[in-house]
Amino acid sequence: MRIPEQIQRLAIVTAVIIGGVLLVRFVLIPRSLISDDLHRASTVQRELAKPIKFAGSTACQDCHEDVSSRVRKGYHKNLSCEGCHGPEARHAENPMEVKPFAPRDRKFCPLCHGYDPSRPTGFPQINPTAHNPIKPCITCHNPHDPVPLTAPQECSACHAQIQRTKAVSSHALLQCTTCHSVPAQHKKTPRSAWPSKPDTRAFCGGCHGKEATPKDAPKIDMSTHGGRFLCWQCHYPHLPEGRG
Ligand code: HEC
Ligand code: HEC
Ligand code: HEC
Ligand code: HEC
Ligand code: HEC
Ligand code: HEC
Ligand code: HEC
Ligand code: HEC
Structure with missing residues (x-):
C-alpha cells in the first residue's frame, strides 16, 4: 500500500519539529540553565549558608x-559606605584584624563622575584627562563631604608661566588687569567668559607715545616706529624687549 504524498510531507514536517525541540532541549541549552535546583525549597537554605559580605551602613555608623x-549632611548623602569601600562585613566584625579598603586611587571617582552623555543633565561630571590630571581626587575633594570648590582667584593660579615671565620683564610692575579686562566668571569657569586683549597700537601708545604721561615708560614715535604692524608682532607684551 502506498502512503499518500501529503501524509508523507506532514510526517516529515512533524519529525523535523519534534527533532528540533529535542535537540534544543537536550543539546543546545546547557544543563545548568534547565536545572530546577533554583526553584526548590532547599534554595533558601543554600543562600542562607553563604557568608555575609556586606555589613550595611548602619553597622558602620x-x-x-x-x-x-558628615556623609549624611553632604552631597554624598545618598551613597552607601560600602558602595565606595566595598563589602566590609569582615572588618565590621573584627575591625582590628581586618583592615578595610579605601578607594584612594584617581581611577575610582570617575566611575560615577567621568563624563558620560547618558547621565542626567546637572549631575556633576568632569573629564578625568583634563580635570587637574595629576593628583588623586581626594587631595582636593573630601570623599565624605565633597563641597563644591571654587577655583583660585589669582591670575597666576592658572597662568603661572605668564606671571613668571612678566615678573622678570620690564612690565613687572604692571597689573594683568591694566591690559586685560577680566570678567569675574573667567576665574571660575575660564572658557565660559573670555578676558579682553589689547587690539590696537594706540593701546600701547597710551604709555609709550611721545605725548603719553607715564614718565618711566620709554617713548617712541608712534607714527613711524614699527610701521603699520601691531606692537606685539615684534614685542611679546609679557616680556617686551627694546634695547637688546
Ligand atoms: C566594631 C566597630 C567597627 C565597625 C562596625 C566598623 N569599623 Fe571601620 N574601623 C574600626 C576601627 C577600630 C578602625 C581603626 C583600625 C585601625 O586603625 O587599624 C577602623 C578603620 C576603618 C577605616 C580606615 C582604614 C584606613 O585605611 O585608614 C575605614 C575606611 C573603615 N573603618 C570603614 C568601615 C566601614 C565602611 C564600615 C561599615 C561596613 C566599618 N568601617 C565598620 C571599627 C569599626
Ligand atoms: C564616595 C566614596 C566614599 C563613601 C560614600 C564613603 N567613603 Fe569613607 N573613604 C573614602 C575614601 C576615598 C577614603 C580615604 C580618604 C583619605 O585617605 O584621605 C575614605 C576613608 C574613610 C575612613 C578613614 C578615616 C577618614 O576619616 O578618612 C573611614 C573610617 C571611612 N572612610 C568610613 C566611611 C563610612 C562609615 C562611610 C559611610 C557613612 C563612608 N566612609 C563613605 C571614600 C568613601
Ligand atoms: C556611586 C557614585 C559616586 C561615586 C563613586 C562618587 N560620587 Fe561624588 N557624587 C555622587 C552623587 C550622587 C553626588 C550628588 C550629585 C547631586 O547633588 O546632584 C555627588 C557629588 C559630588 C561632588 C559635588 C559636585 C557639585 O559641585 O555639585 C563632588 C565634588 C564629588 N561628588 C566628588 C567625588 C569624589 C572626589 C569621589 C571619589 C572619592 C566621588 N565623588 C565618588 C556620586 C558619586
Ligand atoms: C588640584 C585640585 C583638584 C583635583 C586633583 C581634582 N579636582 Fe575636582 N575640582 C577642583 C576645583 C577647583 C573645582 C571647581 C571648579 C569650578 O569652580 O569650576 C572642582 C570641581 C569638581 C566637580 C564639580 C563639577 C561641576 O560641574 O559641578 C567634580 C564632580 C569634581 N571636581 C570631581 C573630581 C574628580 C572625580 C577628581 C579626580 C579624578 C577631581 N575632581 C580632582 C579641584 C580639583
Ligand atoms: C581658573 C583658572 C584661570 C584663572 C584664575 C584665570 N585664567 Fe585666564 N584663562 C584660563 C584658561 C583655561 C584660558 C584659556 C586658555 C586657552 O584655551 O588657550 C584663559 C585665557 C585667558 C586669556 C586669553 C584670552 C584669549 O582670547 O586668548 C587671557 C588674556 C587671560 N586668560 C587673562 C587672565 C587674567 C588677567 C586673569 C586674572 C585676573 C586670569 N586670566 C585668571 C584660566 C584662568
Ligand atoms: C602690557 C600689557 C599686558 C599686560 C600687563 C599683560 N598682558 Fe596678557 N596680553 C597682552 C597682549 C597685547 C596680548 C595679545 C598677544 C597676542 O595676541 O599675540 C596678551 C595675551 C595674553 C594671553 C593669551 C595667550 C598668550 O600668551 O598670548 C594670556 C593668557 C594673557 N595675556 C594673560 C596675562 C596675564 C595672566 C597677565 C598678568 C600676569 C598679563 N596677561 C599681563 C598684554 C598684556
Ligand atoms: C601702563 C603703562 C604701560 C602700558 C599700557 C604698556 N607699557 Fe610698555 N612699558 C611701561 C613701562 C613703565 C616700561 C619701562 C619699565 C622700566 O623702567 O624698565 C615699559 C617698557 C616697555 C618696553 C621696553 C623694554 C626694554 O627692555 O627696553 C617695551 C618694548 C614695551 N614696554 C612695549 C610695550 C607694548 C608692546 C605694550 C602694549 C602691548 C606696552 N608696552 C604697554 C609701561 C607700559
Ligand atoms: C616691526 C617690529 C616692531 C614693531 C611693530 C614695534 N616695535 Fe618697538 N621696537 C622694535 C625694535 C627692533 C626696537 C629696538 C630698537 C629701537 O629702539 O628701535 C624697539 C624698541 C621699542 C621700545 C624701546 C624704546 C627705547 O627707547 O628704549 C619701546 C618702548 C617700543 N619699541 C614700543 C613699541 C610700541 C608701543 C609698539 C606699537 C605701537 C612697537 N614698539 C612696535 C621693533 C618693533
Missing part, C-alpha cells in the same frame, strides 16, 4: 559616627 554624620 555604630563605630564611625563622625564620618557617618
Whole structure:
C-alpha cells in the first residue's frame, strides 16, 4: 500500500519539529540553565549558608559616627559606605584584624563622575584627562563631604608661566588687569567668559607715545616706529624687549 504524498510531507514536517525541540532541549541549552535546583525549597537554605559580605551602613555608623554624620549632611548623602569601600562585613566584625579598603586611587571617582552623555543633565561630571590630571581626587575633594570648590582667584593660579615671565620683564610692575579686562566668571569657569586683549597700537601708545604721561615708560614715535604692524608682532607684551 502506498502512503499518500501529503501524509508523507506532514510526517516529515512533524519529525523535523519534534527533532528540533529535542535537540534544543537536550543539546543546545546547557544543563545548568534547565536545572530546577533554583526553584526548590532547599534554595533558601543554600543562600542562607553563604557568608555575609556586606555589613550595611548602619553597622558602620555604630563605630564611625563622625564620618557617618558628615556623609549624611553632604552631597554624598545618598551613597552607601560600602558602595565606595566595598563589602566590609569582615572588618565590621573584627575591625582590628581586618583592615578595610579605601578607594584612594584617581581611577575610582570617575566611575560615577567621568563624563558620560547618558547621565542626567546637572549631575556633576568632569573629564578625568583634563580635570587637574595629576593628583588623586581626594587631595582636593573630601570623599565624605565633597563641597563644591571654587577655583583660585589669582591670575597666576592658572597662568603661572605668564606671571613668571612678566615678573622678570620690564612690565613687572604692571597689573594683568591694566591690559586685560577680566570678567569675574573667567576665574571660575575660564572658557565660559573670555578676558579682553589689547587690539590696537594706540593701546600701547597710551604709555609709550611721545605725548603719553607715564614718565618711566620709554617713548617712541608712534607714527613711524614699527610701521603699520601691531606692537606685539615684534614685542611679546609679557616680556617686551627694546634695547637688546
Ligand atoms: C566594631 C566597630 C567597627 C565597625 C562596625 C566598623 N569599623 Fe571601620 N574601623 C574600626 C576601627 C577600630 C578602625 C581603626 C583600625 C585601625 O586603625 O587599624 C577602623 C578603620 C576603618 C577605616 C580606615 C582604614 C584606613 O585605611 O585608614 C575605614 C575606611 C573603615 N573603618 C570603614 C568601615 C566601614 C565602611 C564600615 C561599615 C561596613 C566599618 N568601617 C565598620 C571599627 C569599626
Ligand atoms: C564616595 C566614596 C566614599 C563613601 C560614600 C564613603 N567613603 Fe569613607 N573613604 C573614602 C575614601 C576615598 C577614603 C580615604 C580618604 C583619605 O585617605 O584621605 C575614605 C576613608 C574613610 C575612613 C578613614 C578615616 C577618614 O576619616 O578618612 C573611614 C573610617 C571611612 N572612610 C568610613 C566611611 C563610612 C562609615 C562611610 C559611610 C557613612 C563612608 N566612609 C563613605 C571614600 C568613601
Ligand atoms: C556611586 C557614585 C559616586 C561615586 C563613586 C562618587 N560620587 Fe561624588 N557624587 C555622587 C552623587 C550622587 C553626588 C550628588 C550629585 C547631586 O547633588 O546632584 C555627588 C557629588 C559630588 C561632588 C559635588 C559636585 C557639585 O559641585 O555639585 C563632588 C565634588 C564629588 N561628588 C566628588 C567625588 C569624589 C572626589 C569621589 C571619589 C572619592 C566621588 N565623588 C565618588 C556620586 C558619586
Ligand atoms: C588640584 C585640585 C583638584 C583635583 C586633583 C581634582 N579636582 Fe575636582 N575640582 C577642583 C576645583 C577647583 C573645582 C571647581 C571648579 C569650578 O569652580 O569650576 C572642582 C570641581 C569638581 C566637580 C564639580 C563639577 C561641576 O560641574 O559641578 C567634580 C564632580 C569634581 N571636581 C570631581 C573630581 C574628580 C572625580 C577628581 C579626580 C579624578 C577631581 N575632581 C580632582 C579641584 C580639583
Ligand atoms: C581658573 C583658572 C584661570 C584663572 C584664575 C584665570 N585664567 Fe585666564 N584663562 C584660563 C584658561 C583655561 C584660558 C584659556 C586658555 C586657552 O584655551 O588657550 C584663559 C585665557 C585667558 C586669556 C586669553 C584670552 C584669549 O582670547 O586668548 C587671557 C588674556 C587671560 N586668560 C587673562 C587672565 C587674567 C588677567 C586673569 C586674572 C585676573 C586670569 N586670566 C585668571 C584660566 C584662568
Ligand atoms: C602690557 C600689557 C599686558 C599686560 C600687563 C599683560 N598682558 Fe596678557 N596680553 C597682552 C597682549 C597685547 C596680548 C595679545 C598677544 C597676542 O595676541 O599675540 C596678551 C595675551 C595674553 C594671553 C593669551 C595667550 C598668550 O600668551 O598670548 C594670556 C593668557 C594673557 N595675556 C594673560 C596675562 C596675564 C595672566 C597677565 C598678568 C600676569 C598679563 N596677561 C599681563 C598684554 C598684556
Ligand atoms: C601702563 C603703562 C604701560 C602700558 C599700557 C604698556 N607699557 Fe610698555 N612699558 C611701561 C613701562 C613703565 C616700561 C619701562 C619699565 C622700566 O623702567 O624698565 C615699559 C617698557 C616697555 C618696553 C621696553 C623694554 C626694554 O627692555 O627696553 C617695551 C618694548 C614695551 N614696554 C612695549 C610695550 C607694548 C608692546 C605694550 C602694549 C602691548 C606696552 N608696552 C604697554 C609701561 C607700559
Ligand atoms: C616691526 C617690529 C616692531 C614693531 C611693530 C614695534 N616695535 Fe618697538 N621696537 C622694535 C625694535 C627692533 C626696537 C629696538 C630698537 C629701537 O629702539 O628701535 C624697539 C624698541 C621699542 C621700545 C624701546 C624704546 C627705547 O627707547 O628704549 C619701546 C618702548 C617700543 N619699541 C614700543 C613699541 C610700541 C608701543 C609698539 C606699537 C605701537 C612697537 N614698539 C612696535 C621693533 C618693533
